[in-house]
Amino acid sequence: xxxxxxxxxxxxxxxxxxxxxxxxxxxxxxxxxxxxxxxxxxxxxxxxxxxxxxxxxxxxxxxxxxxxxxxxxxxxxxxxxxxxxxxxxxxxxxxxxxxxxxxxxxxxxxxxxxxxxxxxxxxxxxxxxxxxxxxxxxx
Numbered sequence: 001x002x003x004x005x006x007x008x009x010x011x012x013x014x015x016x017x018x019x020x021x022x023x024x025x026x027x028x029x030x031x032x033x034x035x036x037x038x039x040x041x042x043x044x045x046x047x048x049x050x051x052x053x054x055x056x057x058x059x060x061x062x063x064x065x066x067x068x069x070x071x072x073x074x075x076x077x078x079x080x081x082x083x084x085x086x087x088x089x090x091x092x093x094x095x096x097x098x099x100x101x102x103x104x105x106x107x108x109x110x111x112x113x114x115x116x117x118x119x120x121x122x123x124x125x126x127x128x129x130x131x132x133x134x135x136x137x138x139x
Contacts, residue, residue, distance in 0.1 A: 002075075004082045007036035007048070014038070014045040018065045022050070039066070039079050046070040049079040054096050059087045061097040064105075080112055088139045095137045102130045109135045 007015065009031055015038070016027070030036035030050055039047035047066035054060035061083065066075045087095060097114060099105040106116075114135035121131045 001042060002078065003040045003043075004037050004079060005040070006034045007031055007038050007050075011038050011045060015048060018048055018067065019050070019063055021063070037079060037082060039075055041070070041075070047075045047079055049083055051083065059083075059092050059095050061095070064097075076108065077112065084137075084139050093139060095139060096134060098132050098134045100130045101133050106133055106135070113137050 007027075007030055009028075012027065015022075015036075019027075022030075035052065036048060036050040038045050039049075047070065048063070049061060049065075050063045051059050051061045061080070064076055064079055066073075066079070084095060095114075096117075097109055098119075099109065101119070110116075114137045117134050117136040119131050119133045122129050
C-alpha cells in the first residue's frame with residue numbers, strides 16, 4: 001500500500017535522514033504550514049517533497065527525494081503528481097522547481113511537463129555551485 005500525506009512531527013528522524021539542508025525551525029514550519037509530504041510504502045517512509053511559495057504566491061518545490069534503494073519505482077513521480085493536484089485544489093495555476101544543471105533531475109521534470117524558464121550561477125566563495133536551472137509548469 002502506498003500513502004502520501006502531509007509531513008508530521010513524528011517524521012522528523014526520517015525527514016532528516018534524507019534532507020540534510022533544512023534547518024530544524026524550517027522543518028517545524030513545514031509541519032505547521034503543511035508544506036511538505038511524506039510517501040510511505042507499506043507504512044514505511046521512503047520519500048519526501050517540500051515546497052515554499054516563491055514571490056509569496058507561487059508554489060516552488062525546494063526538495064524532492066526518494067531513498068536511493070527505492071529509485072526507479074515511480075515514487076518521485078507520485079510525489080510530484082500528488083503535489084500538483086494539491087496545489088491545483090488550493091487554487092494555484094503555476095508551479096516552479098529547480099535543479100543544478102549537472103544533475104539528472106532536469107530530465108525527470110521535463111518528462112513531467114516542466115519547461116526550462118531560467119537560471120543563475122553563484123560564484124561567491126564558499127557558496128559556489130553549478131548553474132541552478134529553474135523549471136515551470138502550468139496546472
